[in-house]
Amino acid sequence: MAHTHTAFEGKNALKLESGQTLGPITQCYTTFGSLNATKSNAILVCHALTGDADADIWWKTLIGPGKAVDTNRYFIVCANVIGGCKGSTGPSSINPETDQPYGSDFPVITIGDMVNAQYNLMEHLNIPYWLSVIGGSMGGMQALEWAASYPDKVRSCIPLAATAQVSPTAIAFDAIGRSAISSDPNFNKGHFYGKAIPQKGLATARMIAHITYLSEQSIDSKFGRKLQDKSEYGYHFDTDFQIESYLKYQGDKFVDRFDANTYLYLTKAISYFDMPRKYGSLEKAFSATQAKFLVIAITTDWLYTPAQSKEFVKSLIRLDKEVTYAEMDSMNGHDAFLLEQPDLTDLVQLFLEKLNDN
Amino acid sequence: MAHTHTAFEGKNALKLESGQTLGPITQCYTTFGSLNATKSNAILVCHALTGDADADIWWKTLIGPGKAVDTNRYFIVCANVIGGCKGSTGPSSINPETDQPYGSDFPVITIGDMVNAQYNLMEHLNIPYWLSVIGGSMGGMQALEWAASYPDKVRSCIPLAATAQVSPTAIAFDAIGRSAISSDPNFNKGHFYGKAIPQKGLATARMIAHITYLSEQSIDSKFGRKLQDKSEYGYHFDTDFQIESYLKYQGDKFVDRFDANTYLYLTKAISYFDMPRKYGSLEKAFSATQAKFLVIAITTDWLYTPAQSKEFVKSLIRLDKEVTYAEMDSMNGHDAFLLEQPDLTDLVQLFLEKLNDN
Numbered sequence: 001m002a003h004t005h006t007a008f009e010g011k012n013a014l015k016l017e018s019g020q021t022l023g024p025i026t027q028c029y030t031t032f033g034s035l036n037a038t039k040s041n042a043i044l045v046c047h048a049l050t051g052d053a054d055a056d057i058w059w060k061t062l063i064g065p066g067k068a069v070d071t072n073r074y075f076i077v078c079a080n081v082i083g084g085c086k087g088s089t090g091p092s093s094i095n096p097e098t099d100q101p102y103g104s105d106f107p108v109i110t111i112g113d114m115v116n117a118q119y120n121l122m123e124h125l126n127i128p129y130w131l132s133v134i135g136g137s138m139g140g141m142q143a144l145e146w147a148a149s150y151p152d153k154v155r156s157c158i159p160l161a162a163t164a165q166v167s168p169t170a171i172a173f174d175a176i177g178r179s180a181i182s183s184d185p186n187f188n189k190g191h192f193y194g195k196a197i198p199q200k201g202l203a204t205a206r207m208i209a210h211i212t213y214l215s216e217q218s219i220d221s222k223f224g225r226k227l228q229d230k231s232e233y234g235y236h237f238d239t240d241f242q243i244e245s246y247l248k249y250q251g252d253k254f255v256d257r258f259d260a261n262t263y264l265y266l267t268k269a270i271s272y273f274d275m276p277r278k279y280g281s282l283e284k285a286f287s288a289t290q291a292k293f294l295v296i297a298i299t300t301d302w303l304y305t306p307a308q309s310k311e312f313v314k315s316l317i318r319l320d321k322e323v324t325y326a327e328m329d330s331m332n333g334h335d336a337f338l339l340e341q342p343d344l345t346d347l348v349q350l351f352l353e354k355l356n357d358n
Numbered sequence: 359m360a361h362t363h364t365a366f367e368g369k370n371a372l373k374l375e376s377g378q379t380l381g382p383i384t385q386c387y388t389t390f391g392s393l394n395a396t397k398s399n400a401i402l403v404c405h406a407l408t409g410d411a412d413a414d415i416w417w418k419t420l421i422g423p424g425k426a427v428d429t430n431r432y433f434i435v436c437a438n439v440i441g442g443c444k445g446s447t448g449p450s451s452i453n454p455e456t457d458q459p460y461g462s463d464f465p466v467i468t469i470g471d472m473v474n475a476q477y478n479l480m481e482h483l484n485i486p487y488w489l490s491v492i493g494g495s496m497g498g499m500q501a502l503e504w505a506a507s508y509p510d511k512v513r514s515c516i517p518l519a520a521t522a523q524v525s526p527t528a529i530a531f532d533a534i535g536r537s538a539i540s541s542d543p544n545f546n547k548g549h550f551y552g553k554a555i556p557q558k559g560l561a562t563a564r565m566i567a568h569i570t571y572l573s574e575q576s577i578d579s580k581f582g583r584k585l586q587d588k589s590e591y592g593y594h595f596d597t598d599f600q601i602e603s604y605l606k607y608q609g610d611k612f613v614d615r616f617d618a619n620t621y622l623y624l625t626k627a628i629s630y631f632d633m634p635r636k637y638g639s640l641e642k643a644f645s646a647t648q649a650k651f652l653v654i655a656i657t658t659d660w661l662y663t664p665a666q667s668k669e670f671v672k673s674l675i676r677l678d679k680e681v682t683y684a685e686m687d688s689m690n691g692h693d694a695f696l697l698e699q700p701d702l703t704d705l706v707q708l709f710l711e712k713l714n715d716n
Contacts, residue, residue, distance in 0.1 A: 018593035108593040168577045168601045169569070175602040176565045178595065179609075183558035185543045200541040207534045208566060211527070216660075219526045225632060233630055235376035235466040237536065237622060241629065243526045244533040251537075264595060271599065272591055274583060302574075 003032045003056060007087060008121050014082070015116075020107040027121050028087025029053050029079035032063070032071040035127065042127045043069060043352075044118065045078040046135030046142035049209075049266050050258055052086035053078045061340050068349035069134065079121055081114045081142075083265040088117075091261035092193060102261075104190030109265060111138070111273045115145045122153070129153045131355060134348070136160035136337035137304065138266065141273050144312065148279060151288035156355050158348060160296040160337040163308040164275040164282055170303055173212050174267040177205030181260050190261050202260040203251030210250045215300035215333030219243060275312070282315035293323040294351040296344060301334040324351065361390045361414060365445060366479050372440070373474075378465040385479050386445025387411050387437035390421065390429040393485065400485045401427060401710075402476065403436040404493030404500035407567075407624050408616060410444035411436045419698050426707035427492065437479055439472045439500075441623040446475075449619035450551060460619075462548030467623060469496070469631045473503045480511070487511045489713060492706070494518035494695035495662065496624065499631050502670065506637060509646035514713050516706060518654040518695040521666040522633040522640055528661055531570050532625040535563030539618050548619050560618040561609030568608045573658035573691030577601060633670070640673035651681040652709040654702060659692040682709065
């Protein structure tokens with residue numbers, strides 16, 4: 001697919017919600033398709049915790065020529081978030097003050113900070129507004145934040161498997177994951193670059209999180225109590241069950257492609273995401289937005305639940321905003337937003353087409 | 359309360375389900391009340407993963423003078439399970455072959471092995487049968503195993519918050535906990551006695567497990583997104599939220615009272631617990647039992663769910679066994695079986711009184 005990888009070097013430091021500043025920062029982004037003459041076909045795709053700018057790869061079910069988010073029709077932008085480890089400024093980037101990687105000297109960032117950085121990118125690209133901002137999970141949080149903080153720059157907003165206020169249960173799982181990373185003897189207070197990395201801690205964090213991305217039904221159906229490569233219990237502490245083997249594989253594979261500090265910073269940003277807290281209430285958050293909403297929740301998502309999606313949907317209805325809420329019936333849990341779901345892709349396609357017709 | 363702590367030193371080695379042998383073993387047990395002349399009032403209480411023989415302390419809501427399991431009326435026995443770290447032979451005990459603690463040379467044990475050890479204790483105490491075998495969680499698994507493997511020695515069986523077949527989701531959480539322990543650099547393949555213990559790994563395992571003992575509702579209601587000793591986000595990686603602080607406290611407190619190897623062995627025994635696998639089917643498991651059953655599940659228990667209790671209840675009904683199934687409406691999740699629950703204690707009291715009347 002025709003796409004362009006680019007690094008956008010900002011000119012000014014980014015003012016963060018914490019009061020600190022960061023940068024000037026780099027944002028690594030990918031674009032697909034072309035901006036039309038009226039600049040009315042730009043769509044921002046926001047990635048989830050472990051994603052990157054290559055939205056055509058991790059969201060291939062949705063994005064591509066002739067697909068719901070049609071690269072022949074729309075100009076699609078996806079940037080690696082700040083704090084990330086896929087090209088944008090993050091804890092593994094060089095801190096200009098020390099000429100060493102930031103490590104734990106990187107400031108704590110928020111979903112709002114990610115969105116503010118993306119706003120600078122939008123200006124840089126001379127995009128007057130987004131036809132749509134789309135994202136799942138942490139990407140959906142960014143989409144909601146866009147609608148709230150740039151109310152006249154977002155024509156539509158499609159949060160999938162998202163929440164406007166991360167639950168204490170989700171905070172708990174992420175906190176344990178962070179604790180596993182910072183307990184790893186290789187963690188070295190975040191200054192492990194060029195040395196042994198805290199891979200066991202990161203693998204543990206990934207395994208914990210991975211359970212929350214599945215559902216009890218999908219675990220039962222995919223793995224059940226099936227043993228891995230054996231018919232009898234091993235009576236040892238190696239892997240006995242397929243679910244153990246699967247999680248171990250997920251953990252081990254993850255450490256090769258992800259930075260442990262990025263994991264800390266992005267999960268912290270997620271834990272902090274609380275629109276009622278930031279804006280006073282959900283109604284205040286969305287009062288000025290000009291966006292139409294397509295909100296999609298997954299029936300078996302117990303991380304960012306349908307009930308949580310309905311919370312902000314109710315606020316949007318109270319505000320007389322145009323909102324469509326769809327609950328996708330899937331047994332695949334939170335991760336279903338990334339999987340082949342004809343109902344889901346049809347909905348997104350129709351929603352975008354209707355916008356375009358206006 | 360009048361109670362007696364005793365160590366029972368077995369004379370013979372215990373044959374384990376793995377084919378290995380263990381011992382002769384020690385079982386540390388506590389008794390409450392007195393065995394009556396007809397030896398018809400003995401009740402065995404089986405403890406859960408992190409419990410011990412002092413059932414009057416950890417199950418004070420249920421056990422005591424005038425309480426549901428009335429120490430004035432019944433002769434109550436509770437033994438620390440084999441594999442444990444509270445007096446019975448476990449991985450921290452001295453291996454007679456090496457004169458060193460077993461560590462990882464301790465054999466893998468099963469719920470069935472725990473029950474077989476308890477059977478030896480029963481014979482030693484000259485108890486002809488149990489009026490009831492009662493337990494919650496892993497204790498409930500032992501109660502079910504008693505009814506299946508000693509069908510004429512158990513007059514009644516009260517499994518609470520239990521399952522006859524541990525789910526792959528529960529296996530997954532326990533496997534991650536074990537992985538956190540064995541990843542700890544102090545683990546030293548299980549030979550850490552007399553040295554630094556794998557306390558960070560054990561704390562992580564406890565934190566993971568602790569979430570599964572709660573429910574989303576109880577986490578929301580007890581903690582919500584409340585901050586710990588502050589009104590604003592800290593924008594650092596110390597504890598921000600009360601739920602983080604609570605879990606950290608639970609993890610840190612746990613390492614002072616529990617052995618990391620026992621955690622490995624007992625969670626492995628739990629993961630292996632699968633009565634359909636061992637007996638061919640639930641019907642085959644319970645076909646010969648003479649026990650009446652009071653089965654109690656907790657509505658918000660997502661670790662050993664009401665659906666899982668209903669599975670073996672259905673088998674008992676098919677077998678024409680006498681069974682009462684009660685679902686306790688509690689928002690407290692799995693751990694509710696240990697909490698003050700008047701409905702629960704009333705049920706147990708009435709059930710036991712009716713047995714006694716016969």
